[in-house]
Amino acid sequence: MEPSEKYMFKHKGSYFVRDLATPEHIDSLEEFEIRDSDVFVVTFPKSGTLWTQQILSLIYHEGHRNGTEDTDLHDRVPWLEYNVFNKDYANWPSPRLFASHLPYHLMPKGLRNGKAKVIYVARNPKDVLVSYYYFSKLSLKHEEIEDFEILMERFLAGKVQGDLWLDHVEGWTAQRDHLDILFLMYEEMKKDLKSSVLKISNFLGKSLTEKIVDDIVDKASFDKMRMDHRVNSKDASSAILDQSKGIFLRKGTTGDWKNIMTVAQSERFDSVFRKRMEKLPFKFCWDINDVPREKPF
Numbered sequence: 001m002e003p004s005e006k007y008m009f010k011h012k013g014s015y016f017v018r019d020l021a022t023p024e025h026i027d028s029l030e031e032f033e034i035r036d037s038d039v040f041v042v043t044f045p046k047s048g049t050l051w052t053q054q055i056l057s058l059i060y061h062e063g064h065r066n067g068t069e070d071t072d073l074h075d076r077v078p079w080l081e082y083n084v085f086n087k088d089y090a091n092w093p094s095p096r097l098f099a100s101h102l103p104y105h106l107m108p109k110g111l112r113n114g115k116a117k118v119i120y121v122a123r124n125p126k127d128v129l130v131s132y133y134y135f136s137k138l139s140l141k142h143e144e145i146e147d148f149e150i151l152m153e154r155f156l157a158g159k160v161q162g163d164l165w166l167d168h169v170e171g172w173t174a175q176r177d178h179l180d181i182l183f184l185m186y187e188e189m190k191k192d193l194k195s196s197v198l199k200i201s202n203f204l205g206k207s208l209t210e211k212i213v214d215d216i217v218d219k220a221s222f223d224k225m226r227m228d229h230r231v232n233s234k235d236a237s238s239a240i241l242d243q244s245k246g247i248f249l250r251k252g253t254t255g256d257w258k259n260i261m262t263v264a265q266s267e268r269f270d271s272v273f274r275k276r277m278e279k280l281p282f283k284f285c286w287d288i289n290d291v292p293r294e295k296p297f
């Protein structure tokens with residue numbers, strides 16, 4: 001079944017949230033001018049975007065870290081394709097930090113030849129699906145699908161925001177030799193946030209003191225982010241989320257899929273995804289006790 005047109009539109013083969021983007025804006029991104037100092041967090045939806053946005057903001061904006069500036073996180077690291085507040089990105093001061101769910105082929109062309117940096121975060125797709133399921137209950141901009149199995153079949157067919165998870169991850173990992181790109185896994189961030197923050201700061205060429213790193217790790221923890229009003233700004237999110245139905249930072253764990261997927265559903269999922277997943281350069285964790293590890297490219 002196709003996603004409801006009330007909530008999504010399809011453009012250039014990809015699904016977008018209807019109220020938050022237009023085909024014209026997506027088209028305009030092809031020629032969007034990229035600066036060498038730009039940094040992009042790229043993810044399939046529900047893979048740890050907000051978490052990485054927070055880490056970037058804490059690395060780049062001292063005022064965010066020490067609490068002297070009260071700027072909404074989405075203004076610090078805005079969405080490229082969902083420019084809901086009509087920001088003038090072309091005149092935004094450098095370094096610009098962006099978040100995006102775009103598949104590689106819809107990204108600005110300038111990314112290909114420049115020195116801009118990309119941080120791609122991947123999460124095990126069963127937890128992605130479960131997170132998406134609960135998020136669609138909360139989001140006023142997504143179709144709520146009560147029956148998990150129906151949503152699962154759409155996910156497996158790539159008929160959700162972000163399209164087919166496998167295509168998204170493969171599309172970006174295929175660019176590893178052509179872009180300045182860091183691949184991270186949600187699960188490794190969960191296991192050892194400090195190492196992940198150091199990986200990110202090294203990649204960005206930022207040398208941080210031990211104290212600052214510890215501070216970033218603290219403020220990017222699930223519990224602190226839940227309480228951070230710059231992350232959960234009521235103004236910014238009330239138009240998008242019905243907060244009476246839940247909270248965006250829901251569980252923040254690995255392996256929650258086991259609490260909702262039946263054995264049959266899990267097997268069906270594996271039968272569609274397993275072969276292509278084996279070729280991906282990640283060893284995904286399916287349980288909080290698994291040890292994440294990157295397979296060598």
Ligand code: PPS
Pocket residue numbers: 043044045046047048049050051127130131132134190220221222223225248249250251252253256
């Ligand atoms: S979105 O809508 O695509 O931008 O969503 P995204 O931010 O990519 O993913 C939301 C999930 O990330 C979890 N999250 C965290 N987990 C652990 N630690 C921290 N600090 C953190 N911040 C966000 C969030 O809870 C969503 O996952 P679920 O499984 O639903 O809890």
